[in-house]
Amino acid sequence: MRRQRRFRASRLGVMATLAVCGLLLATSARVSGGNDLRQADGDLAQLAAAQTRSAARKNSRIIDLQHQVDRLTAAEGVADGRVRAATNRAEARGRAAGLDAVHGPSLTVTLDDAPRGRPQPSGVTSDDVVIHQQDVQAVVNALWAGGAEAVAIQGKRLVSTSAVRCVGNTLRLQGRVYSPPYVISAVGDRAAMRSALGASKQLTIYRQYVDWVGLGWNVTSKDSDTVDGYEGPTELKYATVPHR
Structure with a gap:
């Protein structure tokens, strides 16, 4: 009698397990839409590269x-004084906003990871x-503190809305991802x-780590640069409270 009950209990347990498995499979299929769920994670490096290419195309x-x-504005301004006056005001504001090129003597700071394979201290x-x-932000802040008129990272001009963000061992700036070495240039009083x-x-x-582990640090100057x-988007986007 005990053997029969064990058999029934075992059979019921198997049926319950199969039912749960079926439910999980159905849920998985519904969530994935028939696709491999692993694709949702994807290769992060490939995803970052694809997003960088997309951002570059949009920026271009x-x-x-x-x-x-x-x-078109310049052509219209030739015949219309109001357009010409508005253009002059916009250009003045554009210079203050960092939309115009700046020329003059410069300093360039290059930061880099320590060489791979270099023997390191315990x-x-x-x-x-x-x-x-x-580290990148410290260089930028110091250049601004030294009176820099314009600063660029990897050739990209920094403006008031620019944010320097590191993702892993890469730098994300204005929708693009860069790898070291990082080149920070500034025009101003050297x-x-x-x-x-x-x-x-x-x-x-940082310079102590240059001596200790071999981080890259190089400062060069030019008489004229x-x-x-x-040249990126200037429209500000920010969160708002929805109106009901």
Whole structure:
């Protein structure tokens, strides 16, 4: 009698297990829409590369359209004084917003990860041998503090809405992803900017790591250089409270 009950209990357990499996399979199929669920995760590196290419195409389209607007506005301003006056006001504001190129003497700071395969002292971790967001930001802040008129990272002009963000060991700026070395250039008083770099407490610590683990640090100057104007979108997007 006990054997029969065990058989029935076992059979009921198998049936319950199969029912649960069937429910899980049905739920999985419904969620995935018939596709492999692993595709949702995807390869993060490929996804980042695809998003970077998409952002570059869109940014290029924005630049082309802006150039068309500039040409049409200039042509209209020849015959219409009101358009010409409005254009002059817009150009003055554009210079203040960083939309125009700036020329003059420059400093360029290059940051890089420590060379791979370099023997490291005991206690060094993987975080110690790569460039971080705080390192790039420290250089930018020091250059601004030194009176820089214009600053660019990887040739991209920084404006008030620019945000320097590190994703893993890459830098995300204005919709694009960059790998080290990171090149930060600034036009302005070279002596004042160099002094500000030397006075930065964060960069003093960084230079200690240059000696300790081999992080890259190089400062060069030019008598005449150009930091191009910002060419990305200028429209601000921000969260709003929906009206009901």
